[in-house]
Amino acid sequence: MLKVDQIDVFHGDLQALWGVSLEVGKGELVCLIGANGAGKTTIVESISCLLPPAAGNIWFNGERLNDKPAHKAVQAGICLIPEDKGIFRGMRVLENLELGAFNPDSRRLRYDTFKFVYELFPLLESRKNQIAGSLSGGEQQMVAIGRALMGRPKLLMCDEPSLGLAPIVVKNIFAVIKQICQSGVGILLVEQNVRAALKLAQRGYVIENGRVAGHGDARDLLNDEKVGSAYLGTT
Amino acid sequence: MITQLVAQTVVNGINVGALYGLAAVGLSLTFGVMKILNIAHGEFLMVGGYLAFWLLTLRGIDPFVSVPLVAVAVFLLGMICYRFLFAGIARFEEETKVKNSLLVGFGLFLIVPQIARLLWTADVRSITPKYSGESFPLLNVRIAYVPLGGLLIAVVVILALHLLLTKTYFGKSVRGTSENWKAAKLMGINVDRTYLFTFAIGTGLAGVSGVLVGLTQALTPDIGMEWTLKALIVVVLAGIGSVGGAFFAGIILGVVEAAGAIFMGPYAVALGLVIFLLILMLRPQGLFGNE
Numbered sequence: 001m002l003k004v005d006q007i008d009v010f011h012g013d014l015q016a017l018w019g020v021s022l023e024v025g026k027g028e029l030v031c032l033i034g035a036n037g038a039g040k041t042t043i044v045e046s047i048s049c050l051l052p053p054a055a056g057n058i059w060f061n062g063e064r065l066n067d068k069p070a071h072k073a074v075q076a077g078i079c080l081i082p083e084d085k086g087i088f089r090g091m092r093v094l095e096n097l098e099l100g101a102f103n104p105d106s107r108r109l110r111y112d113t114f115k116f117v118y119e120l121f122p123l124l125e126s127r128k129n130q131i132a133g134s135l136s137g138g139e140q141q142m143v144a145i146g147r148a149l150m151g152r153p154k155l156l157m158c159d160e161p162s163l164g165l166a167p168i169v170v171k172n173i174f175a176v177i178k179q180i181c182q183s184g185v186g187i188l189l190v191e192q193n194v195r196a197a198l199k200l201a202q203r204g205y206v207i208e209n210g211r212v213a214g215h216g217d218a219r220d221l222l223n224d225e226k227v228g229s230a231y232l233g234t235t
Numbered sequence: 236m237i238t239q240l241v242a243q244t245v246v247n248g249i250n251v252g253a254l255y256g257l258a259a260v261g262l263s264l265t266f267g268v269m270k271i272l273n274i275a276h277g278e279f280l281m282v283g284g285y286l287a288f289w290l291l292t293l294r295g296i297d298p299f300v301s302v303p304l305v306a307v308a309v310f311l312l313g314m315i316c317y318r319f320l321f322a323g324i325a326r327f328e329e330e331t332k333v334k335n336s337l338l339v340g341f342g343l344f345l346i347v348p349q350i351a352r353l354l355w356t357a358d359v360r361s362i363t364p365k366y367s368g369e370s371f372p373l374l375n376v377r378i379a380y381v382p383l384g385g386l387l388i389a390v391v392v393i394l395a396l397h398l399l400l401t402k403t404y405f406g407k408s409v410r411g412t413s414e415n416w417k418a419a420k421l422m423g424i425n426v427d428r429t430y431l432f433t434f435a436i437g438t439g440l441a442g443v444s445g446v447l448v449g450l451t452q453a454l455t456p457d458i459g460m461e462w463t464l465k466a467l468i469v470v471v472l473a474g475i476g477s478v479g480g481a482f483f484a485g486i487i488l489g490v491v492e493a494a495g496a497i498f499m500g501p502y503a504v505a506l507g508l509v510i511f512l513l514i515l516m517l518r519p520q521g522l523f524g525n526e
Binding site: 048050069070071074075079080082086087088089090091095098099100102103107147151 | 414417418422423424426476
């Protein structure tokens, strides 16, 4: 479904990615792991067309996304939940969800999607008239995920969904991500919590200094000595 | 006698204040959504006034009828200006964006009055339909028809804008872009297009205010900056991003100036600047702004 082929990406004059390739299939849960500043966020931002690659290609269901504006990526079915969650803090929860279904195709289906999202997060329905900025961190993450689902994505990318949340909330969020994946949505998960991410995912890519340093089955990576010593704190 | 004076002052203040509010709402919208300070806002207002003047003197179209025509014309003018002058700036990061938009705005401020002088001469004009100057008594206050009509138009326009921003998908996308443009992009909102329409709506609102200004006050090619500054005072007073707030702040400024005029005569204009400074020192987020 998603095929990233040898992309180089720059932040201004600084090169952030060198020849990164990766793939995500339909209904597959793939995680990107790596240290801070390795380029994980840059990868997901180029896939959602916020940062066009200088070289290489990004293919999504046969469509070349390289230089498209960001809203075209959304129309193609790609949704990114950014690291800061990107909540419209001064707007109501309901308005946040509505904006999630902004593109015409998902807007037509929004009433059905509302039901689905409210079933997944009953709390959002009871809080729908509250100002989103007044919610707790975990609730805001629910708004972010719910809003992303309103766009009926085929590929959902989550950048550090566990950041700053209590462990119990993280567990819930991960369970929901798994559930979304089982409904046929491809998921690309960026996560600092490497062990949890690898337990959840089917496959993983290790990113080091803007390059793919290794990839494979999540279970193999979890038992890999190099990955273990670098990211899991085992020796 | 005293109550009559007070009531008449308040009525006059509200009439002028509604214009301040309407002029400020457009400026507030563009600044809030795009972080561009359009110094040339008053120039669009001036052009709007002259367009209504033309429509009345050349075609005999009543200024209240020409309000929507002028709004559309200045809206389109704003679109063109944005497309060719401001669109390139919108891509920069915030600080550069504000600085460069000031430069472009000052450029327009230098050029547009000259064009206006060529088209309409430097004479002082005003839009005077047959019924201007007529009024009716209400209790012991005299209410003039023209400012009353202006007030009604201002209220209707502000309400329409409020509904547009809160009830429609387009309006919500404008507010979303204003809050967090990056997240708006990730929602599939075409941010460039939102900017274009927001800027044009801002100038369109300036055009409408221009018609009302022409109806009640003098119209010269040089009134632009004066109105930009008035609008800026009101925006600071109200705080960014509140449509209703900007309107009320406009009325507050109008009433304060009208009251001040009794005691201070022509120096009452300075009251606006005093309010400006006090608000910046004591409540920088404005009366109705959040955070």
